[in-house]
Amino acid sequence: xxxxxxxxxxxxxxxxxxxxxxxxxxxxxxxxxxxxxxxxxxxxxxxxxxxxxxxxxxxxxxxxxxxxxxxxxxxxxxxxxxxxxxxxxxxxxxxxxxxxxxxxxxxxxxxxxxxxxxxxxxxxxxxxxxxxxxxxxxxxxxxxxxxxxxxxxxxxxxxxxxxxxxxxxxxxxxxxxxxxxxxxxxxxxxxxxxxxxxxxxxxxxxxxxxxxxxxxxxxxxxxxxxxxxxxxxxxxxxxxxxxxxxxxxxxxxxxxxxxxxxxxxxxxxxxxxxxxxxxxxxxxxxxxxxxxxxxxxxxxxxxxxxxxxxxxxxxxxxxxxxxxxxxxxxxxxxxxxxxxxxxxxxxxxx
Numbered sequence: 001x002x003x004x005x006x007x008x009x010x011x012x013x014x015x016x017x018x019x020x021x022x023x024x025x026x027x028x029x030x031x032x033x034x035x036x037x038x039x040x041x042x043x044x045x046x047x048x049x050x051x052x053x054x055x056x057x058x059x060x061x062x063x064x065x066x067x068x069x070x071x072x073x074x075x076x077x078x079x080x081x082x083x084x085x086x087x088x089x090x091x092x093x094x095x096x097x098x099x100x101x102x103x104x105x106x107x108x109x110x111x112x113x114x115x116x117x118x119x120x121x122x123x124x125x126x127x128x129x130x131x132x133x134x135x136x137x138x139x140x141x142x143x144x145x146x147x148x149x150x151x152x153x154x155x156x157x158x159x160x161x162x163x164x165x166x167x168x169x170x171x172x173x174x175x176x177x178x179x180x181x182x183x184x185x186x187x188x189x190x191x192x193x194x195x196x197x198x199x200x201x202x203x204x205x206x207x208x209x210x211x212x213x214x215x216x217x218x219x220x221x222x223x224x225x226x227x228x229x230x231x232x233x234x235x236x237x238x239x240x241x242x243x244x245x246x247x248x249x250x251x252x253x254x255x256x257x258x259x260x261x262x263x264x265x266x267x268x269x270x271x272x273x274x275x276x277x278x279x280x281x282x283x284x285x286x287x288x289x290x291x292x293x294x295x296x297x298x299x300x301x302x303x304x305x306x307x308x309x310x311x312x313x314x315x316x317x318x319x320x321x322x323x324x325x326x327x328x329x330x331x332x333x334x335x336x337x338x339x340x341x342x343x344x345x346x347x348x349x350x
Contacts, residue, residue, distance in 0.1 A: 003056045003119030004328045010047040012118070012328045017056070020123045023113070025069035027123050030083050034138040035117035035348040036060030037335050038146060039171055040264050043239045045332045058117025059085040059110070062132065062141030063350070072126040082141045084128040084148075084301045085114040086291045101152075101291040118328065120350050130302050133309040139322075139347045140308060140315040143172065146345070147313055148301045149262065150176035152292035154184070155300070157232050157260045161185030166221050166230040166252045168245050169237035170197035170209075171338075172318055172345045173262055177234045179204055183312050186232075189224050191217045191248075196342035204317060212248075221252045229254030238263020243272045250274055255282040262289050318345040325350050 001019040004012040022029055035058045044052065065079045075081060087110040088095040088103030095103050103109070116122045132141050150173060159165065163186040167174045170192035181188045182205045189208040190201045198209040210220045221230050233249040235242075242263055249259045279286070292300040307313045320343050323331035331348055334341045 001120040002325060003116070004058075004325060006044075006049075006052045006055050006057055008048060008050075008053045010045060010049065012057075012332075014326055014328065017119065019121050020113070020116075022067060022069050022123060025071035026126050027069050028065050028072055028075060028081075028126050028129055029067035029121060029123055030061075030063045030081060030129070031066045031121055032061050032063040032117055032119065032350045034062050034142040035350060036142040036146070037331060037346045037348065039173065039238065042332065042335050043264065043266070045336060055111065056116040056119045058119075058348075059115045060142050060145040061085070061117035061122070062138040062144070065129070066121070068126070074126055075129050075131055080132045080134075080138070080141075081129045082132060082144045082301070082305060083114055083122065083124040084130070084299075085110055085117070085124075085145060086293065086301075087114050087125065087128060098294040101293040106291075118325065118348065120325075130305050132305065136305070136308055137316070139319050141305070142347060143176075143315040143318060143345060144301060144304050144308070146172045147176045147180075147304045147308070147315065148292040149173060149289075150180050151300050151304055151307075152295070153177065153234060153260050153262045153289045154180045155295045156287055156289050157234070157258055159184055159186060159232055162187070163231045164221075164225045164228075165189070166191065166217075166233045166249075168192075168217075168233065168235050168249055168252075169241075169263060170194065170201045171236065174234070174236035175201060175204060175318055175344065176313070177236055177262070178206055179313050181234075182206075183307075187224070189221055189230070191220075194339050197338070197344060200317065200344055204314065217248060218251050225254070230257060232258045232260060234260045234262060236262050238265065242270065246272055247274055250279055250284060250286075253284055255284070258285045258287055260287050260289060319347055320344045321346045323348055
């Protein structure tokens with residue numbers, strides 16, 4: 001099969017590799033049709049990482065089932081599906097408690113099988129495969145992973161109707177957070193320095209958009225909430241901007257409010273100065289989130305498929321660019337230069 005492999009320099013080399021086989025009777029083989037590029041992928045772009053060199057990357061995908069094991073009964077060959085790439089070891093106490101998103105062996109486990117979206121075929125446990133309604137395209141379905149991260153964060157936040165919410169970052173995660181908050185009856189202010197991203201946010205129903213290079217987000221949220229501050233702030237930027245965006249989130253939230261940390265950190269120690277006395281005396285909650293798993297009786301990724309199918313999440317509006325697999329390096333460059341290209345979600349056609 002054709003696949004994009006990470007190079008020593010952190011770019012990609014497209015070449016022929018062996019197609020994976022089914023590792024067990026309860027697994028399926030998926031022909032990937034569309035894969036996506038997320039913010040985590042971009043943070044690893046053009047970065048030398050010895051442990052990733054030579055590996056197939058990517059964790060946002062949709063495709064169709066081409067083979068199933070003898071024990072599979074929830075999908076059939078020919079079904080259009082999305083494969084969940086958050087896969088734990090399956091036997092630790094966290095996996096047994098349905099919290100496989102915090103499995104200690106999560107990344108090592110998923111990298112061996114499901115987290116290989118930049119290849120034409122991958123294998124996944126049948127329990128992590130969801131059939132798609134016919135009216136959901138492969139492109140829209142490739143956003144299910146992203147929007148599942150957002151849904152998990154909203155579940156952790158306790159967001160409810162009439163909450164005043166701030167979202168920092170208008171990439172796919174921030175825009176997904178915006179859509180979920182609006183669908184739940186909240187009023188939403190969103191912050192981002194990229195004008196094209198704010199325009200998409202406005203289309204999706206943001207009540208207020210703020211460019212921090214032009215206006216003060218703290219003053220804007222105070223005006224938006226009658227001087228109180230946001231009930232909930234979702235930090236959706238992460239990466240190198242976290243030393244600026246996390247303190248900003250704590251300044252935008254009200255006393256007794258919550259800061260939900262979704263944007264990712266790099267490995268190791270990240271030094272970020274915060275007003276800890278103010279945070280403590282105001283009983284501001286800092287709540288980190290990681291991927292997604294179950295919420296009550298339902299798997300969060302399955303819930304997102306349902307929400308897109310019902311038209312409650314407009315995944316199509318987030319798709320701005322498309323590239324074939326052979327041009328994956330151009331696709332990543334497009335995402336990196338979003339201020340010039342207007343990129344939000346980039347679909348890699350396999």
